[in-house]
Amino acid sequence: MDKKVILAVAVAAIVVVGIASAALLLNRGGNGGAVSYLAFAPKDMKAALATDQVDAYIAWEPYVSDSVVGHVGEVLLWSEEIMSGHPCCVVLLSNSFAAGTDGHELSLRFVKAHIEATKWMVDALEAGSGTNYTKLVDMAVEFTQRNSTVISAAFQHLEFRYIMDSAFTSALEQFTEMYVELNMTTTEDLTDRGYTSVEDFVDSYVNTTYIEQAATVLPSATILNPDSPIRLGYLLGDLHQMAQVVALNTEVLGTGKSLFQEYGLNVQKATGAPFANGGAEMTAFAGGLVDIGYLGAPPAILRHLNEAIGATIIAQANVEGSGLVVAVGSGITSLEGLVNKTVAVPGPPPESSIQFLLLKIALEREGLELKVKT
Amino acid sequence: MDGFVGWIERLLLQNWRRVALGIVSVLLFIAIWWTYSAYLHAEWPFGGTPSGAAEYVPYPDDVLSAFVDSFVKPDPANGLYMTDNIASSLERILFGFVIAFAVAVPAGLLMGRLWKADAVGKPIVELFRPIPPLAWIPIFLIVFGITWGPIAIVFLGIFFPILINTTFGASNVDPVLVDAAKTLGARRSDVFLKVILPYTIPYLMTGIKVGFGIGWMCIVAAEMLGSVGGGVGYYIFSSSGLGRYEFMYAGMLVIGLLSALTTGLAGLVERRFYRWMGMK
Numbered sequence: 001m002d003k004k005v006i007l008a009v010a011v012a013a014i015v016v017v018g019i020a021s022a023a024l025l026l027n028r029g030g031n032g033g034a035v036s037y038l039a040f041a042p043k044d045m046k047a048a049l050a051t052d053q054v055d056a057y058i059a060w061e062p063y064v065s066d067s068v069v070g071h072v073g074e075v076l077l078w079s080e081e082i083m084s085g086h087p088c089c090v091v092l093l094s095n096s097f098a099a100g101t102d103g104h105e106l107s108l109r110f111v112k113a114h115i116e117a118t119k120w121m122v123d124a125l126e127a128g129s130g131t132n133y134t135k136l137v138d139m140a141v142e143f144t145q146r147n148s149t150v151i152s153a154a155f156q157h158l159e160f161r162y163i164m165d166s167a168f169t170s171a172l173e174q175f176t177e178m179y180v181e182l183n184m185t186t187t188e189d190l191t192d193r194g195y196t197s198v199e200d201f202v203d204s205y206v207n208t209t210y211i212e213q214a215a216t217v218l219p220s221a222t223i224l225n226p227d228s229p230i231r232l233g234y235l236l237g238d239l240h241q242m243a244q245v246v247a248l249n250t251e252v253l254g255t256g257k258s259l260f261q262e263y264g265l266n267v268q269k270a271t272g273a274p275f276a277n278g279g280a281e282m283t284a285f286a287g288g289l290v291d292i293g294y295l296g297a298p299p300a301i302l303r304h305l306n307e308a309i310g311a312t313i314i315a316q317a318n319v320e321g322s323g324l325v326v327a328v329g330s331g332i333t334s335l336e337g338l339v340n341k342t343v344a345v346p347g348p349p350p351e352s353s354i355q356f357l358l359l360k361i362a363l364e365r366e367g368l369e370l371k372v373k374t
Numbered sequence: 375m376d377g378f379v380g381w382i383e384r385l386l387l388q389n390w391r392r393v394a395l396g397i398v399s400v401l402l403f404i405a406i407w408w409t410y411s412a413y414l415h416a417e418w419p420f421g422g423t424p425s426g427a428a429e430y431v432p433y434p435d436d437v438l439s440a441f442v443d444s445f446v447k448p449d450p451a452n453g454l455y456m457t458d459n460i461a462s463s464l465e466r467i468l469f470g471f472v473i474a475f476a477v478a479v480p481a482g483l484l485m486g487r488l489w490k491a492d493a494v495g496k497p498i499v500e501l502f503r504p505i506p507p508l509a510w511i512p513i514f515l516i517v518f519g520i521t522w523g524p525i526a527i528v529f530l531g532i533f534f535p536i537l538i539n540t541t542f543g544a545s546n547v548d549p550v551l552v553d554a555a556k557t558l559g560a561r562r563s564d565v566f567l568k569v570i571l572p573y574t575i576p577y578l579m580t581g582i583k584v585g586f587g588i589g590w591m592c593i594v595a596a597e598m599l600g601s602v603g604g605g606v607g608y609y610i611f612s613s614s615g616l617g618r619y620e621f622m623y624a625g626m627l628v629i630g631l632l633s634a635l636t637t638g639l640a641g642l643v644e645r646r647f648y649r650w651m652g653m654k
Contacts, residue, residue, distance in 0.1 A: 038520065038600050039608075047516045053600065054520075183450030184616060279615035286426065306617030307429045348598055349612035351451040372452035374603040 035338045035363055036373035037356070039347030041276070043237070048344055049073050049327050055341035056326045058355040060088070061154035061239045062146045064323035069150045071328055077335070078157055079322035079355075082362040087171045088158075088354055089240040089317035090297045093207075095310035097230075097291035106225060107314065109263040110292055111162075111210040112217035114315055117246040117259050118162045125155055135251065136242070143245050144237040154239055158321025162243075164208050168316060172202045175298055175357055176305075184351060185305040193308055205304065210314045220264030231270035233281045233293025238274075240318040241294040279352055285309050299352045322355050324362070335366045342373050381642065404434050432620040440620035441627055444609075449621075451612060454604045456628060462603040463629075466596060467589050467636065470528030474585065478536035479578065485537075486544025487570065503534050508595040515600050524596040524605075531592035532585035536578065543577025544570060572651060579644040583637050590633040606632070 040048055045057040046067045056076065067073030079086060091114055097103050124132035140151045176198045179185045195201035234241045246252055247259040248267065260267045270290045275281040278299030284290045286309045294317050303309050324343070326332040332341070346353040360370050386393055413420050414428040432440075444456040484491040507527045515523040547570050555569050597607035610625035 038602065039612075040515075040599055041512065044512050044516060044599070048520075048600070051516055051519070053516065277615075282617075286430075288426075303617045307619075309617075310426075344600075347612075347615070348608065349451060349615040351612075352616055372454060372604060374454075374458070 033339055034369035034371040035335075035359075036340075036342045036371055037345045037350060037359070038342055038373045039350040040344035042346050045325075045344050046070065046072055049325065052327075054344040055330065056324060056332065056338060057344035058322060058324045058359050059344075059346055060355070061158050061321045061323075062140075062144050062150050062237070064157070064325055065150045065153035066146055067325050069147075069153055073325035074328055075323045076326045076332060076338075077324040077362060078320070079324075079358050080157070080320040082358045083171070085159075085167055085171075085319050086354075086358065087168050087297050087316060088319055088321055089238065089294055090300060090313045091162075091315040091317055092233075092285070092293050092295060092300050092311050093210075093314045094285055094288075094291050095312060096288065098312070102224060106230060106265065107292065108210055108213055109217055109220070109224070109265050110230060110260075110267070111315055112214040113247045113259040113263050113265065114243050114317075115162050115211065115214055116262075117243040117252075118160045118317075120252060120259075121160045121242060121246055125160075136246070139245050139249055140239060140242055143242065144239055146237075151239070154321075157323065158240060159319050160243065160317070161319050162211065162315045162317070164206055164211065164313070164316050169202050169206055172206065172297060172301065173198050175354075176201060176301055178357055178360070179298075179302055179305075182351070185302055189305045193305060201305070205301070205313055207312045207314055217263060219262050222264060223261070223266050224264045225266050227266075229266040229268035231289060231291045232267050233270045233273050233275060233284060233290035233295065235278065235281065235295060236274040236276055238294070240321055243317055244294055277346060277353070279303065279349065282307075282309060285311055296354045298354045298357060302352050322358060324359065335363055335368060338363075339368065378642070407431075408434050429617070430619055432623065436620045437623040437627065440618075441624035444621060444624050444628075449604075449609070449612075451616060452604060454609075456606075456609070456624075459604045459606045459609045459625075460628065460632065462601070462605040463593055463597070463607060463632070466525050466528050466593065466605065467532075467586070467632075469525045470532050470589055471582075471586070473525070474529050474532035474536055474589075475582070478533050478581070479540055482537045482540025482578075482581075483544045483570070483574065486541040486546075486574070492541070492545075499534070499537065502530075503538075506595075507531055507592045508598075511595060511599060520600040520602055524601060527596035528589045528592050531588040535584040535588055536581035539577045539581030539584070540574055543574035546577075547573045575647065575651075576644075579640065579647070583640045583644075586636045586640060587633055590629055590636070593629065 038054060040054070040057065042059040042063040045054070045059050045063055048054045049057055049067060050072045057073075064075060068075060091111070093107050098107050120132070121136060124130075124136045127133050137148050137151050137155075140146075140155075141148050144151065146154075176185075180187060180190075180198065190198065190201055193201070195204065232244060234244055250256055250258045250261075252259060253262060255262070270284060270293070272280070272284050272289055275284065275295075278295040281290065281293050281295045282299050282303035285293065286303070286307060297313070300311065300313060304311055332338060343359065345356045345359065347356075350356050363370050411428075411431045411433045412418065414425040414431050415433075416422045416424040416428075446455075448455055481491075481495060485495045486492070507530050510527060510530065511523075514526045517523070518526050551569050551573070552565055555565050560568065593605065593607035594610055595607070597605035598611055601608040606625050606628050610622050610629070613619070613622040613625060
């Protein structure tokens, strides 16, 4: 055969195969009556919604208000409508840090500063205007790189809270049970880590003594750890974790000292911080890079059970503050309307985010299924 | 198929020493891995307290059983089987390859033969070639969408090796051959089809083989976000994020095997092609 003919046949074959497979790829079917989900970085969700890559997304603030203020999206459901007062971010303490030199005292002082920062924010937000409110918004604008309109809107749908009450522990139990049910962790993992049940695990993993003892902590004129700073972990631009931003800020108290310094602490951001998501921060905990960190409760639970990362939850950071967003003019007005549509969930892996669990709870309540997009 | 089996038979018969050494090498690797894992777990023959890194280096047999499980049981996180992940990744690699081939071969031939094309193309190529595919993730995902974005990342990995090898091959054609063909009355199209193209094919094939390898290296980056239908790269990233490390290693093993398979197939096509063209 002439080589030209061979070449022509080869080129034709490649073109035919290419076109056929492209047609196949573009004509993927729906997901059999379920709602589909995909992993996305929250910062890209607004753009993904605007360019029709996804039909909806669920994320934490300020990425919800960002779309609303920008007229890209509207909120279909706030997370408090799914689960009122649901836990979100927590303060996690590395067990090895707590057991080290001055570990207990340092952790106690940290919790004290966290409590004071939280109270300061609650007061500022309650006032709704004034110097402290403006200061808080300015700090949040700098931390999240979103404008003040977005921040003010976002603050309306999240509550800063440090107390860990029975609602908090029972919600953690529910999350853990969901993970066991999903087989993402197992009862064997619980047993391996020395827990007799889910209740026993949550009971041990949540340590309220720091909050209880924090009342005894007084301001300190000297820094307890001048040479070995507490290595702080937190997530990129997560508005839920503003307590650490406030506690680090030297303008909050008006004395030129930050809240951490007020209680005699030297706190520095950990290597690798800010982390992209809770999973990444847990890896840093495992690697001994973080002493105390802010992150979502679900990754803290899952990674502790699956990998025996030695840590304890010592305070809450916030409750609520996530939202399910659909595109403006999408016509989606109910969860039912999301069937055969795609929702972006923070990840990867999306399944370890609180937003995934909340979405799953909301859909299951309506008898709807949540499946990975195929 | 018969040719493939025959090829395997010949490979085993003619190269049994090579095959035996290969097996020894793999067994040795597994033995070292097992020993290190036992050391971290502080289990036989070692003692003491287990290291914090023990969960991160599971035993080879745990990885093997995770490997088997990933095929027979759905992933608890998303309900996908490994076969689903493989299908999704293969699809991305295939598309990435077809597009990379279609663009890189003509571009490489042009850049190799025409100095103007080289002058135009080279700065762009040199500028973009070293950029890690990871850096493009958010942009490609939003600009090209969730279907084509991940394919575009794989495309980048496959594109440059093919382009560079093709350019190199085309620019190194022995001028004597070209002159001889011209002297014998060959037209420009004849010179191109019968001298330059065949001369370039071995380089092109090397580019394809290297490209497939790099394409697979890019799959984790490509499937990190917005990965429809999962994928082996997504599986690795997700398993690691969930702390299921034996499954993460199982995913790595799958990528290794798939990469060996695609590179092997490219090698097979290469040999066939040479024989067919009477080159070997």
